[in-house]
Amino acid sequence: MDKKLAGKVAIVTGAGSGMGRATARLLHAHGAHIVATDVSGGEADTAAELAKGAAAFHADLSSETDLARLVDFAVSQFGGVDILCNVGATTSAKEVMTEAKVEDFDRIVSINMRSVFLTMKFAIPHMIARGGGSIVNVSSTAAIRAWPRMTAYSAAKAGLIAITRVAAAEFGPQGIRANVVVPGATETPMLVGQYPEDPGRLDYLRGLNPLRRLGQPSELASAIMFFASDDSSYVTGTVLPVDGGQSM
Numbered sequence: 001m002d003k004k005l006a007g008k009v010a011i012v013t014g015a016g017s018g019m020g021r022a023t024a025r026l027l028h029a030h031g032a033h034i035v036a037t038d039v040s041g042g043e044a045d046t047a048a049e050l051a052k053g054a055a056a057f058h059a060d061l062s063s064e065t066d067l068a069r070l071v072d073f074a075v076s077q078f079g080g081v082d083i084l085c086n087v088g089a090t091t092s093a094k095e096v097m098t099e100a101k102v103e104d105f106d107r108i109v110s111i112n113m114r115s116v117f118l119t120m121k122f123a124i125p126h127m128i129a130r131g132g133g134s135i136v137n138v139s140s141t142a143a144i145r146a147w148p149r150m151t152a153y154s155a156a157k158a159g160l161i162a163i164t165r166v167a168a169a170e171f172g173p174q175g176i177r178a179n180v181v182v183p184g185a186t187e188t189p190m191l192v193g194q195y196p197e198d199p200g201r202l203d204y205l206r207g208l209n210p211l212r213r214l215g216q217p218s219e220l221a222s223a224i225m226f227f228a229s230d231d232s233s234y235v236t237g238t239v240l241p242v243d244g245g246q247s248m
């Protein structure tokens with residue numbers, strides 16, 4: 001394999017499961033050092049699987065302290081940060097807006113969007129010190145179409161698109177690129193475990209896109225890899241749906 005990321009250091013959030021784990025695997029296969037982070041404990045399994053050039057860091061995305069330490073850890077382990085992949089997130093409680101609890105709204109926005117702001121805030125100075133870097137943030141089709149009962153999740157996923165663009169505009173002159181991947185329904189524990197009371201839901205989701213199937217974590221990882229690598233060297237501030245055509 002052509003090692004497109006040889007010598008690069010990548011932080012991958014949500015690396016204990018689904019797309020985050022697939023992303024850690026693919027970037028590692030391309031030669032990147034990986035800091036796999038999650039709150040589930042799965043980050044240790046991912047790092048153990050990847051072995052050489054990978055390290056686990058346990059962090060809660062809602063904790064500013066954890067995220068500051070995460071970036072410090074990447075720098076102390078591997079000498080810097082070149083790539084930041086914000087993949088980790090959680091789903092909303094499924095109430096309509098009038099029933100939604102304010103604490104849940106704040107928690108989801110903190111985990112799914114404030115974390116993206118914080119990791120960029122802490123990592124970008126290190127990227128600049130190395131002459132540039134690439135940030136890839138994972139949103140959702142919930143950011144660009146209405147999914148009822150997902151107020152907080154939708155707000156967070158739309159907000160992270162906006163702050164990604166701000167980062168792209170602010171730090172492009174210093175060689176930082178920032179892009180967004182928008183997954184459609186993808187076969188991960190988040191989706192498969194989300195509707196235990198509605199077994200027909202996955203068929204419904206398959207039917208929403210012209211390819212008539214769910215995405216696979218590896219297909220999302222490929223898009224993240226594109227943005228992480230120099231294959232996208234003249235691409236910044238973009239939003240790429242990887243959704244089987246669902247959002248067209």
Ligand SMILES: NC(=O)c1ccc[n+]([C@@H]2O[C@H](COP(=O)([O-])OP(=O)(O)OC[C@H]3O[C@@H](n4cnc5c(N)ncnc54)[C@H](O)[C@@H]3O)[C@@H](O)[C@H]2O)c1
Binds near residue numbers: 013111182183
């Ligand atoms: N699966 C889908 O259909 C789908 C669709 C659209 C967008 N997404 C997005 O794709 C990304 C990856 O999700 P996935 O489908 O691989 O789900 P997943 O549940 O397999 O992985 C998400 C990971 O995020 C971690 N996480 C959750 N809360 C955390 C916290 N407070 N601190 C640290 N880590 C935390 C979980 O432990 C988990 O390992 C997410 O941003 C998700 O919103 C998924």
